[in-house]
Amino acid sequence: MxxxxxxxxxxxxxxxxxxxxxxxxxxxxxxxxxxxxxxxxIVPSGTQAQEVVDEDIPVMETAPVEISGEVKEMTVISERDRAGLLEQQPSDLLFGMKKPLLETPRSATFVSDETLDAYGVTTVDDLAAVSPGTFTASFYGVEGALNVRGLLAETYFHGFKRIENRGTYQTPIGAASRIDILRGPPTANFGPGKVGGLMNLEPKTAKISEEAGYMTDISGEVTGTIGSYEKKNGTFETGIPLNFGDTAGGVYIYGELEDSESFYRGIEPEHQLLQSTAQFETLDGWTYGGGLMFYQSEGYVQTPGWNRVTQNLIDNGTYTTGTNSGLIDANGNGYIDAGELPPGGFTGAPECFGGCDVPLVYRQLDTGVGTTTLSPRDVYTSDLDFSDTTTVTLYADLIKGFANGSELKFQLFYDSLDNERFVSYGFPADYDAYTIEGRVSYNFDVKVPDEPVTAAFNVGVSNRFYDATKKESFNYGGIALDRRDISNGPTPTDTLGSPFIPGSGYTWDIDTKSKWNDIGIFAMMDIDIADTLLITGTGRYDVYSVDSEERGALCFCAGGSQSDDSDAFTYSGMIMYKSPYGVRPYLTYAETVALEFGQAGDISTSNIANGSYLSEGDLLEAGVKLEAFDGVLTGALSVYRQHRTVLDNVSGNVDETEGEGVELELRYLATKNLSFTFAGNAQKTKFLGSYDAFYYFTPETFGYNPEDYYGAALVGYSFSGIAGITGNSYYAGEIEDRRIPERVLSLFGTYTSDQYAWGHAGTTWGVRYVSETAGLAADPVKYPDYFVVQASAYADFNSWKLALNIDNLLDEEYFTPLQDLYGDVAVLPGKGREWRLTATYRF
Incomplete structure (x- = not known):
């Protein structure tokens, strides 16, 4: 050994x-x-895996000898915190150094698995109920990535960045023991990343906590859930303690099956998830850990929601009907082959000054023209739509703890994605990517002799390799969302073929093979002066090597192979004052450099050729952390200004944004039975110097009759170009991103009864307010503000538990705009009232 x-x-x-x-x-x-x-x-030599744990073998756990004031305080908090609202112990998940979030001079939110359960959080979009600044616009109805502070956030697992997931599949969160949401750039030990924010999922393990040690008995639970729209979900999880000689630890297994329909007709998601983790500690200071997560899904098809968007549709439910008969399915195969498309496709661009207009015969609605009302359950789907995903995630930790409290970590991470998808308006995609990252870090403390000063350090080196193949088709001009009459359903002349269908004539417009490597060194320092003043500094130096090859049939980009090497330095500085009254003001400044990559994590050949594959960002943040009444009331107030870039995946242009906002988070343990949380933010994000991106517009933008253009699409190559066409200076200046609401407020309360002989019961009620949203055009369709009420109740009979959750209790009508280039021409109607009943058996 x-x-x-x-x-x-x-x-x-x-x-x-x-x-x-x-x-x-x-x-x-x-x-x-x-x-x-x-x-x-591996276990120490001389032992066998089937050995039974002996009660005389010491278990790696600690307990206080004396009942100090601090222990009493923690006991009171633990008794009151039945919804898992507070972080019970310092964590090194975000900074690599054990540090409570309430003493961290950054805006961050901790969400435990108990809170996820109590608040009915099942997807990343639901996290807006507990975390400010996390409202997420629609990624075509698939809840894959989180938005933080108005922009796309990055997803991490056990502190390592995962493959991009921009509406590719629904991110599973049921296997997480906790979720941390960090607003701003990643910490230096996490690697380079953009300003905005990140979400880190920490898997469940057999370790209960640092104080309690590992599980001492085999235990677990089985759940079964039924609900609205044929919802069927089942989970199984168990922890198995394994002690061998001087080694203590265990294995934790989590499995989940989903086979459901959904609120939206035609979308029937299925997924299977298996996660297994193992962790062992020896008395000589070694910790061995590792984990595997396998996820497979189908049926999470993308939908833009409703098309032919008008203010009359949003305000009064009036939808324009009608189809175009100018195009025919000549061979009768049920869809339009590439050879059956009109010359130039369905895409018209006013910037061509008539040179690329779609002929009237192909774009005018001439059959069944009128009006009707749509059910919010009827959205843009067809039987040809599909999305099949497989991901595999692995991690390994080898940690040596020394007698002086220092710690040496060796960590490895692997993540892969295989996704094929097609949306019948004409967007096929095939993503195949994997990443491997290794990280070595050393944590140690330094005490200044005879002075009340302690410094904690985390230094290390990491190497991240990424390999991605991205295939997409959209440049051929066939995409026209408004062509389909949703009230009539899909027809052969509004359904397109794809490269997935042999003989359809379609090819891959984009076929990018991309590899990049990032090796970096980092250092983090956290100085504590008299337990009053905290000063934190971080720095990271990265060397990048990028290499991409474009093999697509119609890519308006730099062709062939492109490669480059570059380096960058990023840093942050933070300071916090710990007053004796639990009020802790802080100030943070950070500058970042990050890679610009596409939906598969690929780097475009054009961005490499013109040197725009690395972009800068910065953050200025001031705030106050609160811990009052012996921890009964905690919270954080932050104000920020950030600059960050956004990559347009169609044109390859990189746009700069500026975001400003204020965020407030409060958690109040009123009594041992009653607790409250509040999460709210006000923000504004704008594109600086116009918006240099490919974008779809409604006919009304250019003063056209909608019925003459709904059979095709109208696009702009850049907003500054649209300014010249329309004569509207709005498009030449700063553009506010109104797809993200300016204000989101969330208030929740949880009641838990006392413990009785039969068990206990409880209920959680909450309301979320979202302010008005809109598209990016000068005079866009506006989506009104709304309130959504959630409620849940449970009865816990010790071994058995029954829980009922009701989402959108009052059946509020609301709308969520799309995140990207269809933000003005499509909108996703919100889900109506939904319920689910979960039975849990513990053993």
């Missing part, structure tokens, strides 16, 4: 100490991943 440990340490150190060729890196890290995963599960 010592020989194996030394070999593993040697390989990990080689990973951080040298820049390898891509092939050498992949070969080495592949072997290293296997070794580390084995190390996470």
């Amino acid at each position: 010592p020989h194996l440990r030394r070999k593993l340490l040697f390989l990990v150190l080689r990973l951080g100490a040298s820049r390898m060729s891509k092939s050498h890196y992949l070969a080495t890290t592949s072997h290293l991943a296997l070794l580390a995963m084995v190390a996470a599960l």
